[in-house]
Amino acid sequence: MPSGRVHNLINIAAYSVLAAATLVASRQELVSVTSVQALNFTLAYAAGTFLLSPDLDLAEGRVDSKRHWGILGVLWVPYGMMFSHRGLSHTWILGPLTRLAYLAVMVALVVGLLSYVVPTLKLPALSGSLDVAVLAPFALGYYLSQWLHLIADGVRPDHGLRRGYRKLDQSGLSRMGRSLTGKPGRARAGRSRRR
Ligand SMILES: [Zn+2]
Numbered sequence: 800m801p802s803g804r805v806h807n808l809i810n811i812a813a814y815s816v817l818a819a820a821t822l823v824a825s826r827q828e829l830v831s832v833t834s835v836q837a838l839n840f841t842l843a844y845a846a847g848t849f850l851l852s853p854d855l856d857l858a859e860g861r862v863d864s865k866r867h868w869g870i871l872g873v874l875w876v877p878y879g880m881m882f883s884h885r886g887l888s889h890t891w892i893l894g895p896l897t898r899l900a901y902l903a904v905m906v907a908l909v910v911g912l913l914s915y916v917v918p919t920l921k922l923p924a925l926s927g928s929l930d931v932a933v934l935a936p937f938a939l940g941y942y943l944s945q946w947l948h949l950i951a952d953g954v955r956p957d958h959g960l961r962r963g964y965r966k967l968d969q970s971g972l973s974r975m976g977r978s979l980t981g982k983p984g985r986a987r988a989g990r991s992r993r994r
Pocket residue numbers: 853854889948952994
C-alpha cells in the first residue's frame with residue numbers, strides 16, 4: 800500500500816498530465832474551461848489530496864494528511880477512531896462524503912463555539928449562487944483526487960458493497976470506547992503501521 804508521500808506524488812503527477820491535456824484541448828477548442836472553473840477544480844483537488852485523504856481513517860496515529868492540518872489535525876482524531884482503516888472511508892461514493900460531512904460538523908462546532916464566546920462576532924456570509932457550473936468543478940476535483948488514492952490502494956469501486964459496509968461498525972465504535980476509557984485495544988496495535 801502506498802505511503803502518504805507516494806499518494807501525494809501520484810496525485811500531483813496525474814494533475815500535471817490532466818492540466819497539460821486540458822490546456823492543449825482548450826487551445827484546439829475541443830473543450831472550454833473558464834479560469835474560475837479551473838481554479839475551483841484545482842482547489843478541491845488539492846484539498847482532497849493533501850487535507851481530506853481517505854487515510855485520515857488513521858488519524859488517531861501519525862498520518863500525512865493529518866500533519867497538513869497542523870495543530871487542527873487533532874480535530875481528525877475522532878474520525879480516525881470512528882472509521883476502520885480501508886473500511887467505509889475507502890469506498891468510492893460514500894467514503895469521500897464521510898469526510899465532507901465530518902468537516903461540516905467540525906466547522907459548525909467551531910462556529911457555534913465562537914459565536915457563543917463572542918456573541919457580537921460577524922461571520923462572513925456565503926455569497927454567490929451555488930449552481931451546477933460552480934459546484935461541478937469542485938465535486939470533480941475532490942472526487943478525482945479521492946479516486947486516484949483508492950486506485951493506488953487497489954480498492955475497487957464496488958468495495959464494501961459486496962460485504963456490506965463494515966464501518967461505522969462494532970469494532971470501530973468499541974475501539975473508540977476503549978480509547979476513551981484508556982484501555983489498550985488489540986485492534987489498534989497493528990493499525991498505525993499500515994497506510
Ligand atoms: Zn488509503
